[in-house]
Amino acid sequence: MEDLKVQLEELKKRLEVLEENIDPVDEIMLSIKMRLRRKLEEGRLPEIDEEKAAKTLKALANPDRIRILKMLSGKPMGFKEIKEALGVESPTVSHHLKLLVKTGMVKRGDRYEISPDGRLFLRLLEIITALEEVEE
Numbered sequence: 001m002e003d004l005k006v007q008l009e010e011l012k013k014r015l016e017v018l019e020e021n022i023d024p025v026d027e028i029m030l031s032i033k034m035r036l037r038r039k040l041e042e043g044r045l046p047e048i049d050e051e052k053a054a055k056t057l058k059a060l061a062n063p064d065r066i067r068i069l070k071m072l073s074g075k076p077m078g079f080k081e082i083k084e085a086l087g088v089e090s091p092t093v094s095h096h097l098k099l100l101v102k103t104g105m106v107k108r109g110d111r112y113e114i115s116p117d118g119r120l121f122l123r124l125l126e127i128i129t130a131l132e133e134v135e136e
Contacts, residue, residue, distance in 0.1 A: 059099040076113035
């Protein structure tokens with residue numbers, strides 16, 4: 001019995017180390033995987049809201065907005081930093097940030113920062129980009 005307790009404690013320690021080293025995006029992906037698995041076990045797939053999906057994809061279908069997400073994935077940034085890094089005018093940056101906040105990809109506080117959904121979107125873009133080149 002004492003041997004089982006020692007093994008259990010060792011497993012708990014290993015789990016803590018693993019949890020500390022999980023990338024936040026991977027944690028989100030694992031969470032999504034678990035939720036999807038539950039829904040599949042219940043015999044139903046999540047419904048797609050076509051209008052919402054199209055609006056979100058349209059809002060994100062801009063290279064500068066993707067650049068903003070990539071910049072914010074490194075660190076939170078202020079408006080001026082983003083403007084200077086992009087090299088575009090203030091109204092354009094405002095428009096981009098407004099759409100990113102509206103879609104939930106970016107959170108606004110003292111500085112702009114990427115949300116977990118924004119990180120997940122970037123991970124999905126990496127996966128899509130890793131696939132064969134998209135033809136127009």
